[in-house]
Amino acid sequence: MRSLARLVVAVLLASVANAGIVASTTTDLRDLTPVYVGDLWLLPGLILVGTLLSLAVGDIARSALGLVAAAILGSTLFGLAIAAPGFSVPGVRVTLLDRATNFGLLALLMCLLFGLAGMVLAWIIEAALGRRQL
């Protein structure tokens, strides 16, 4: 039960981190962020999230499930951040929902692919520390 709670917490944190990293490096929101994060940090950031998620959860199967959940939830949060003005300004609703859908799907792919790379990196780290056999 405790490991399940840890998994849920890790997935929620990874989702927010994924969404925040993508939002901080995308053209729509990048220039409006309080702390500027360069485009170059997008992929290392997503890999880092995957690595930390996998290290925090431990179990491979749970990590993989958590990664998929974090990618879906994170890209949804990111899409909502882009579409947000559309909920209060009817004139841009369709445009921004369309944009949020496109960029959200792109974010989903990136979070999955680079998060998986991060998982592999976590396995290598654990193998190097002698906790896991590759």
Place this chain on the structure above:
Amino acid sequence: MRPTGRDLALLLLAVLAVLAGANMVAASSRFVTAYETYDRLELSLSRFQYTSPDVPVETEFIVTNPTSQRVTILAIELRLKLGVHDIGGGEARPGTVLERGESLSTPIDLAINDKTYVRRATAPLDWRISGRVQVRLNPAIDPVWVPFVVRYLPE
């Protein structure tokens, strides 16, 4: 109880989530503010004076900022139409900063390029004006063109 490596990874993930999440929430909030400001700008045409096809149409365009944000009006572009036929236009580039509640009134002469079409048109002339206003809200973000609805001006 001593923290393990897994606890440390979870802690680092939490720090990353807080930093990145705060960045996203602040940016999204500013994004919403920007679009609400663009949407609330009041645009109106206060004067329309047509004399003859050989003389530019004299107009006066007013932009009012009812929001609490400071906006810069970079450009105003107007197109003059007779029915659905585009016959000319004009523009102004004021570069004026509007604080809360301030207005900008700009005279713009609209050149008539297709004079023959205007001469052949039968009265009453079906004047229509469309255009767009370029607004900058924040130096960090690109200026945005705000289009406005075509206005029907029966003579």
